[in-house]
Amino acid sequence: MSIVLADHRYGKAENRVVRFRRDTARHEIVDLNVTTTLRGDFADAYLSGDQSKVLPTDTQKNTVYAYAKEKGVATVEGYALDLARHFVDDVEPVSGARVDVEAYPWTRAQVGGNEHDHTWIRSGAEVRTAAATVSDGDGRQVVHVLAGLKDLTLLKSTGSQFKGFLTDAYTTLPETDDRVMATSLVATWRYGAAALADGFDFDAAYATIREALIEQFATLHSLALQQTLWHMGRSALERVPEAAEIRLLAPNKHHFDYDLARFGTDNHGEVFHAADRPYGLIQAVVANDVFPAAPEAWA
Structure with missing residues (x-):
């Protein structure tokens, strides 16, 4: 009988990111829950404890927050795709990445019959979701x-x-x-x-x-x-x-x-x-x- 490591992946789950746009008097809000998952040649981390190819999950977390500023969140799908492409393109041991995003809805508070520029009310349980997967294989992405x-x-x-x-x-x-x-x-x-x-x-x-x-x-x-x-x-x-x-x-x-x-x-x-x-x-x-x-x- 032979016992093998059949599959593996790892990442940083449920990074809670709130991004405001304050470049005008009327502010905008994006409220996200972001999970990253990486695939690649990480078997040694499991089999022998060798971490030399492992990008720390803390680094993944930092990237999630940094990209919310550097790339912005024009759409949740585009934000997820930017992150997934970064991990595959820029981190050599990574051959595949998945980024899952949940976006929580907020509506503007009404004050005196008008929408307030920087106050919101959480609007129900409905959540928008997005996921992007990027993988390298057979010479193509x-x-x-x-x-x-x-x-x-x-x-x-x-x-x-x-x-x-x-x-x-x-x-x-x-x-x-x-x-x-x-x-x-x-x-x-x-x-x-x-x-x-x-x-x-x-x-x-x-x-x-x-x-x-x-x-x-x-x-x-x-x-x-x-x-x-x-x-x-x-x-x-x-x-x-x-x-x-x-x-x-x-x-x-x-x-x-x-x-x-x-x-x-x-x-x-x-x-x-x-x-x-x-x-x-x-x-x-x-x-x-x-x-x-x-x-x-x-x-």
Whole structure:
């Protein structure tokens, strides 16, 4: 029997970076959580403790903060890509880098009916995400950019049904023509090569895809959450053709009619028990077949 080091990587997780732009009286804020992960010939660090090829995670942390100033954060995707390229291009032992970024939303405080120039309010749980991977191999550099969102909580009070499903001896769920449908969506999409050219507007593409996801959830009469995810993903790729695929993960946040008949009160779909667990977990990958698959982008 032979035991080997089958894989390895390392990095600095969850660097909390807040970047202000103060060059005008109206300040801007970007609030980030950044994780770096490096691949390369680091086996000796594991097998013999030799650190001669290891770029300290503290150095990675410092680079994350320095690049927020030196390169700026015009878009979270571009910032992640700048960092990933730096680690691969400028640190010789590194053959691959991944940088994951979460961006937390803030909205300007209203004072006297006007937006305040330097005061913000944290706006909900939704988070914008981005990841860039850069790797050297076979004499060429391979670059992938992922973008997305998580904890986008959506709910509609009608326009959803669930019936005609498979039943067996353990089925107790009644069919319904009208139910509450709610989810806390995680969506991640991969951009094709066209989006990696200079000048691509990542912010506009993000806004367009987010709008498409919300619109389909709201307007499609849903026969099942699975069907809704398919239409959400398809609409997103149709509106942003530079996106190669989108991966959707949607917990079904169940709402059950609360039995008020016990108290002599009718409940016509007005009062619900919101159950947090257990929950259905629905997933889908929708792809634009113009682009080749790239499973390594998600690793």
